[in-house]
Amino acid sequence: TAPRPVEKGLETGIFRELMRTTLVETLNEIPGAKTLILDPDVAGPLGLVTDIALLKHQAVDKIFWFEAGPLNVATRNVVWLCRPKIKHIRIIAGMRDYQYTADGLVFTLLLVPRVTELCRKVLEDEGVAGDVNVLPFKMEFIPLEDDLLSLEMSDTARDVYLNGDDTPLYYSSLALMTFQRAFGLFPKIYGKGDAAKRLTNLLERHHSSGDSLYADLEVSDQVDGLIIVDRSVDWVTPMCTQLTYEGMLDEYVGIKNAHIEVDTGLLDGQAAENQAAGSMKKRKHHLNGSKDTLLVDLRDQNFAVIGSRLSKIARRLEGDYGGAKNLKSVSEMKSFVGKLGGLHSEQQSLRLHTGLTEMIMPITRTDEFNRVLEAQQNLLAGYDPTAQMTIIEDLMYQESAWATVLRLAILMSLTSGGIKPKPLEAFKRDFLQVYGYHHLPLLINLQNLGLLVKSPPATSLPFANLRKPLRLVVDDVDDGAPNDISYVYSGYAPLSIRLVQCIAQKNAVASPANVDIAAELDGRGKKELPKAHPLLGWKGFEDVLGAIPGATVDVRQRAPGVSGRAEVRFEQDQNQIVTTVVFFLGGCTYTEIAALRWMAKQTRGRRFLIATTGIINGTNLLESLGEEKPVELTR
Amino acid sequence: LEMEEAGASQSQEQRLDHLAAAAQSFGQHKDRAFEAKMTDDAHRLLTLQLTYEKELSSQGLKFAGLSVNQFIYELLLAGVNKRAEKVRADWKVPDKRFWWIKLKALAALKDWDGLEAF
Numbered sequence: 001t002a003p004r005p006v007e008k009g010l011e012t013g014i015f016r017e018l019m020r021t022t023l024v025e026t027l028n029e030i031p032g033a034k035t036l037i038l039d040p041d042v043a044g045p046l047g048l049v050t051d052i053a054l055l056k057h058q059a060v061d062k063i064f065w066f067e068a069g070p071l072n073v074a075t076r077n078v079v080w081l082c083r084p085k086i087k088h089i090r091i092i093a094g095m096r097d098y099q100y101t102a103d104g105l106v107f108t109l110l111l112v113p114r115v116t117e118l119c120r121k122v123l124e125d126e127g128v129a130g131d132v133n134v135l136p137f138k139m140e141f142i143p144l145e146d147d148l149l150s151l152e153m154s155d156t157a158r159d160v161y162l163n164g165d166d167t168p169l170y171y172s173s174l175a176l177m178t179f180q181r182a183f184g185l186f187p188k189i190y191g192k193g194d195a196a197k198r199l200t201n202l203l204e205r206h207h208s209s210g211d212s213l214y215a216d217l218e219v220s221d222q223v224d225g226l227i228i229v230d231r232s233v234d235w236v237t238p239m240c241t242q243l244t245y246e247g248m249l250d251e252y253v254g255i256k257n258a259h260i261e262v263d264t265g266l267l268d269g270q271a272a273e274n275q276a277a278g279s280m281k282k283r284k285h286h287l288n289g290s291k292d293t294l295l296v297d298l299r300d301q302n303f304a305v306i307g308s309r310l311s312k313i314a315r316r317l318e319g320d321y322g323g324a325k326n327l328k329s330v331s332e333m334k335s336f337v338g339k340l341g342g343l344h345s346e347q348q349s350l351r352l353h354t355g356l357t358e359m360i361m362p363i364t365r366t367d368e369f370n371r372v373l374e375a376q377q378n379l380l381a382g383y384d385p386t387a388q389m390t391i392i393e394d395l396m397y398q399e400s401a402w403a404t405v406l407r408l409a410i411l412m413s414l415t416s417g418g419i420k421p422k423p424l425e426a427f428k429r430d431f432l433q434v435y436g437y438h439h440l441p442l443l444i445n446l447q448n449l450g451l452l453v454k455s456p457p458a459t460s461l462p463f464a465n466l467r468k469p470l471r472l473v474v475d476d477v478d479d480g481a482p483n484d485i486s487y488v489y490s491g492y493a494p495l496s497i498r499l500v501q502c503i504a505q506k507n508a509v510a511s512p513a514n515v516d517i518a519a520e521l522d523g524r525g526k527k528e529l530p531k532a533h534p535l536l537g538w539k540g541f542e543d544v545l546g547a548i549p550g551a552t553v554d555v556r557q558r559a560p561g562v563s564g565r566a567e568v569r570f571e572q573d574q575n576q577i578v579t580t581v582v583f584f585l586g587g588c589t590y591t592e593i594a595a596l597r598w599m600a601k602q603t604r605g606r607r608f609l610i611a612t613t614g615i616i617n618g619t620n621l622l623e624s625l626g627e628e629k630p631v632e633l634t635r
Numbered sequence: 636l637e638m639e640e641a642g643a644s645q646s647q648e649q650r651l652d653h654l655a656a657a658a659q660s661f662g663q664h665k666d667r668a669f670e671a672k673m674t675d676d677a678h679r680l681l682t683l684q685l686t687y688e689k690e691l692s693s694q695g696l697k698f699a700g701l702s703v704n705q706f707i708y709e710l711l712l713a714g715v716n717k718r719a720e721k722v723r724a725d726w727k728v729p730d731k732r733f734w735w736i737k738l739k740a741l742a743a744l745k746d747w748d749g750l751e752a753f
Contacts, residue, residue: 399735
């Protein structure tokens with residue numbers, strides 16, 4: 001049974017506990033001391049739920065990275081932990097060359113998140129199936145924040161939309177089933193897009209399969225529904241430059257598994273002064289809202305206001321420290337000293353965020369950044385696409401980063417219904433000449449996905465028709481005191497989030513939240529926010545949905561044996577908080593997360609829990625769709 | 636697929652073979668004329684890069700694997716402007732782009748007279 005929801009929404013920590021327990025149990029099944037060999041792809045997510053100490057506690061002696069070649073082990077047990085990829089299995093099969101089994105070594109292979117038939121087959125073909133003990137290791141949702149769950153899978157978009165490989169869908173469905181076991185059945189499932197439909201079908205099939213795990217699930221009284229956002233419905237959003245603080249960090253510094261790599265000096269002031277100026281050592285820093293209160297305040301803000309926010313915080317801190325002078329009594333001093341620890345850590349995180357802001361600020365002042373932004377805004381607004389092509393060309397000729405140029409070109413293709421054949425061919429030719437012919441497969445893939453196509457397009461590109469009804473482009477948005485989700489892109493409301501609003505915040509689609517009313521104080525001086533309306537489905541937006549290709553999902557789930565009108569009525573209890581789960585299939589961006597968090601703050605009674613296959617930005621999305629860089633030529 | 640293998644193969648001869656095969660299989664598709672042309676260009680580029688490497692071997696220059704832009708840039712840096720012009724003509728590099736490359740190369744060479752003459 002799940003804990004009652006508190007004001008903040010569901011208790012997602014249980015997923016962390018679940019994974020730790022699974023890990024401990026799995027490792028305990030292998031008796032004796034063991035050497036753990038990790039796939040870096042798994043290590044990142046794993047690091048979010050466990051630490052070295054816990055592993056040591058389970059008799060893990062040493063930890064190595066996955067590599068071909070001989071092992072250097074001192075223990076009888078060798079445990080591999082990796083994704084079920086063929087190249088990994090080949091490496092493991094290669095171990096037979098070293099005759100370890102003769103030494104009495106015991107091999108175990110833990111596959112994340114499950115053992116695939118293909119892997120068994122490869123092991124058999126390599127003739128080592130008998131020597132290796134193969135077990136699944138279930139890794140599902142990892143809570144990155146209280147309101148953010150991620151499967152931390154990479155390349156989902158490539159697998160699902162390009163290769164037609166639905167394995168990620170299957171993993172997602174299992175993770176969502178686990179979620180339903182913890183919190184109850186989603187009463188309603190909404191979604192748009194063919195992959196969203198397939199995922200829904202999988203969920204329903206699990207539920208009705210009679211599997212004992214899922215047989216007697218009750219309909220949840222805390223979660224009012226699941227909204228599946230299929231990435232293929234909205235490619236536009238990830239192509240735009242993210243303008244929130246955390247989004248900018250991801251674009252220009254890079255965030256991986258919620259960790260960011262920064263100079264040690266930023267983390268630890270003293271150390272920086274002692275260090276030689278030349279040594280720029282990088283250290284990983286975990287971006288985590290529950291430990292870093294400043295981050296919570298800053299991350300979802302538009303970058304334009306970060307500077308003034310920081311200076312405000314700095315001044316407040318100064319004031320807090322200054323308070324020491326005015327202490328009159330011993331008890332006052334005591335309480336002040338108690339606060340010091342908190343002040344100190346706040347000061348440290350202030351230093352970090354100021355440092356990061358200083359890194360990004362110069363980028364936002366460059367000519368290139370501003371021209372990219374201008375072209376972006378014009379394309380989104382549908383203003384003079386031909387002129388934007390000239391900007392794209394100029395950027396390319398000046399050898400701006402290839403992903404920047406390509407993102408703009410894709411944006412152009414998506415927003416203006418393809419690019420005329422001649423300019424498109426010229427662009428592709430130039431692009432390959434400037435950045436190298438190894439990008440050709442990427443261009444082909446983009447064409448297959450309908451992201452970079454000639455006009456008239458083979459499949460419909462509905463963006464131009466959605467602009468008005470969904471109010472995607474908003475002129476008067478105040479970055480500092482936003483009244484609409486479009487603040488995250490300084491004037492563009494992410495299509496994906498607008499669709500969520502169609503279901504959960506209908507009036508916000510038609511007009512901006514009325515700030516005056518929201519800010520009006522009631523008698524006791526408390527803000528009275530409008531109550532969130534229940535999830536009413538797609539009603540009122542049928543035309544819009546019709547314009548977007550892909551299936552529409554609108555499903556009700558019931559507990560078995562319960563028929564008819566037994567639906568839970570959420571709206572009866574004025575004070576109950578319900579949670580709506582928004583699942584991004586194919587990854588989401590930090591800006592989309594910011595927009596959802598902002599939405600949750602506009603109404604009473606509903607929280608959003610964001611779940612995703614992974615966190616993406618336009619650049620790493622494109623990288624995952626392309627091929628690996630060619631190796632250096634040798635003679 | 637051949638493109639992938641071309642990228643993965645380390646030796647020049649193998650990569651050239653893969654590119655040729657890729658160009659051929661693209662050529663068999665009627666909608667893939669553009670891709671066929673591009674792979675063919677890639678093949679020609681690598682061949683020319685290898686030729687120039689040999690011709691300029693005294694300077695120990697490495698061109699193989701560069702993009703057209705980088706190639707022209709390196710040729711300009713090496714001061715073999717004729718060859719750079721040939722690449723420009725063969726790959727039909729638009730003037731605007733060529734001047735950007737040239738500008739960068741001149742700046743890198745600190746050839747202020749050349750910049751002046753622009």
